[in-house]
């Protein structure tokens with residue numbers, strides 16, 4: 001077969017699979033039938049009420065994240081970028097009853113109006129410490145207390161893509177050796193693999209920072225990695241030293 005370069009369908013949507021149909025097949029077969037009811041409710045409430053519903057972690061990526069949380073027996077976690085709370089509720093439902101999540105977002109209102117009522121109904125609100133702030137100063141403040149160093153089992157970063165390396169430097173101090181950090185959108189709708197001129201201007205800055213981040217992580221001896229082509233790309237890092 002001729003090796004033609006067609007413009008991929010994923011450019012319409014942050015899904016980096018070969019086709020939208022394949023993504024829908026995975027969701028319908030393996031993800032939606034197992035998605036916990038509160039998560040489904042939160043996803044549907046987000047879709048109904050928020051024009052930026054596509055910001056939410058994709059449910060297939062969420063399913064993988066739930067498995068990773070269990071594999072590291074995560075109890076104390078940190079999340080940067082909450083939005084309406086899909087990944088936050090997923091984490092809260094997965095960690096044990098005495099687990100704690102430090103969740104940071106500049107915008108509390110979006111979380112409060114859509115996610116929080118569902119989180120309360122699911123009975124997991126007590127596991128969450130939501131901090132409304134820019135994330136970097138909060139991470140730096142946590143690091144001022146030596147007790148927090150190497151104390152987190154798991155981190156999830158899904159916020160301003162230009163700061164991912166800054167978040168990573170902090171995460172490498174906060175997450176314990178053997179713990180994991182997962183970065184979302186690391187394939188940025190597939191734009192990382194296209195020449196700059198084929199990318200809309202509005203997407204170029206974060207394409208560049210995402211590519212730089214991916215290269216830096218690849219060269220970082222502190223982590224083992226797997227770059228999963230799920231959702232919009234998830235870079236999974238396990239701290240090894």
Ligand SMILES: C[S@@+](CC[C@H](N)C(=O)[O-])C[C@H]1O[C@@H](n2cnc3c(N)ncnc32)[C@H](O)[C@@H]1O
Nearest residue numbers: 056057081082083086087105106134135159160
């Ligand atoms: C893609 S959304 C997060 C989606 C969320 N993980 C979910 O599953 O629905 C990104 C979020 O990052 C937040 N954000 C952007 N820049 C930030 C910053 N510098 N510090 C903290 N939060 C930030 C935005 O307010 C937004 O809610």
Ligand SMILES: O=c1cc(-c2ccc(O)cc2)oc2c(O)c(O)ccc12
Nearest residue numbers: 014054055056158159160161185232
């Ligand atoms: O298209 C986006 C944009 C973002 C985004 C925008 C502004 C911020 O301060 C943070 C994030 O995040 C996205 C995202 O997480 C996603 O899964 C798909 C698309 C976008």
